[in-house]
Amino acid sequence: MAGAHHQDFIDRLTKGVESVKHHWGIDSGARVRLLTLSENATFIVEASDHKPSIILRVHRLDYHSHDEILSELDWIGALRKESQINIPEPLPLKDNSYIASFDDEGQTRYVVAFEFMAGKEPSENDSLSDGFELLGKISAELHNHASQWKLPTSFQRKSWTFQTSFGDKPLWGDWREAIDLNADDQDILETLCQTLKVKLDEYGTQEDRFGLIHADLRLSNLLMEQDTLSVIDFDDCGFSWFMYDFAAAISFYETSPQVPALTEAWLKGYRSVRLLEQQHEDMIPTFILFRRLLLTAWIASHSETETAIEAGLGDYTKGTVALAQQYLKGDYLRASFLEERRL
Template sequence: MLYQDALLERLESGLRKSLPQWGLPQDAKVSLLEISENATYLAEDGNGEKTIFRVHRPDYHTEEEIRSELAWVAALREDGVVETPRTIPTEDGSPLSSFSDGEATRYIAAFSFMSGKEPDAEDDLVKWYGELGEINARLHTHAREWQKPEGFTRKTWNFDTIIGDGALWGEWSAAPGLTEEGHAILEKTAALLRKQTDAFGAGEDRFGLIHCDMRPANLLVDGDRLGVIDFDDCGFSWYAYDFAAAVSFLEHEPYLPDLMAAWVEGYRKQAPLSDEIAAALPMFVMLRRMQLTAWIASHGETETAKSMGVPYTEGSVALGETYLAENG
């Protein structure tokens, strides 16, 4: 496990020493918000001004990849595509800073604070996923038309890097509580998904730069505004995968078809979406479910993984069994 107490103490110390680069005192109020791929902190100055700091996990994104993410976020804000926090440069104008943690380099990015709460089952999720479909359509259109800066680089999320031999989030086969029977079911599911995604292809009409993590935890509702945060996993993938990522940890819910229909309807208000791509959404939901099953196995120290555990693995097997029956 990466994020243990000793490491978190070092990260907060390194962040505090870096705060003056943003004009904040080292003794500013700092609190840990979340650990996932990265450690995210909230810092407050004496006037109550809030800033979000993201301390990056080592050996995940390169400096060039992080700078590329921040460049896209800045462009999306400038072009009015999506409501998302502003990236805050250091006082010398750099979008990124870093500090040494032993032999590792820890990159720090800062963002303005965005108000709101994540939508949940008590909210009108169908309404918000309809709006999310519109946001995704605008975002995908922008990604196709945007002149990317020289050196722009982000990860590619295809079958191999999602659940294949080069899976960036680990092996689904290491999922907690996975039985021999369950392994066989998921193995067959993975083989089918490989065949299906190969047939679906990665043409320009269906594959490009996406957010790749618009799950409820990365959405902030404040009144009628739906804000989107955390572009840390943005990369090149299927446009339809943005929907699959948006229903992360909701794949088993009975209202999933309603969210899917709302997302498609919202998307089509802003941009074309073929029937072929709309029909492929369940395939990408299953692919994402298997990716998250692997993520839980490799990120056991996070609160999300702890809250899911063995039941999530069992649910993945059940969904895989149903998927095989429906696509056999």
């Protein structure tokens, strides 16, 4: 998505949103304003007649197919009907379909709409333990639903496995292209990569540990409103290990001193809803490193994005190497948290 932050790119997407907003019955005078831009572009539409605001998401190119986007909306719809989780409602077009599109320099961009949800993104600087206990509860509710829900026959979503993350055609790019990665660092990460493969192969993909998950429950996809926690942006939802959802929740601050306490809080909330055997808890450090290596690849292939820049680019790579060394020595989380829980 090179050049994604160039004004002409933003102007093109804004014009495209303007061209399709009438499909949702949005009046021509409604203001369209860019809200966030990472891989997808999210716009807020503020109606001129005091109607509730609407969120329009413009999908990036060459990632999700039309059917994959519909499948995301299918799961959200089922969760809204069959769970108590606060999730924004997908909004149908006037013809009762859910996906609009516009031409962007000869390529088709898909657009979907959601109700606007009030709330504030939690901050890493806040005390997050109470929120993570609630997030653990919500994660368990998501996993319970995924374990019981009968997938529609047309359901299609990507999988987040070792092969799709680090194999020949990794979804987010090759970590070996990481920014400022030298030969010594690469050797360490090669060892990490092979260790992850062995551990994940041994752990397996049985139904009690692997299924449909949100896959991106990081702070930017959560909204706090008083004591209510809402979950947004299911764009990366797919099939992976349930414990990966915790690893995604601490994305970009895996080295924070809060992590052991947040792990404890998340597990407490999770266990209040869903049985969790010790073998699954023991895999949490492995999934944190899995996610960290995956994000290291993502930053390398999306270095122009604000998210990648805020993460530190080459500094994030060096941090990944340091975490890998701790993990390979058995020091990351295990000594400070998991071992103590057994005493």
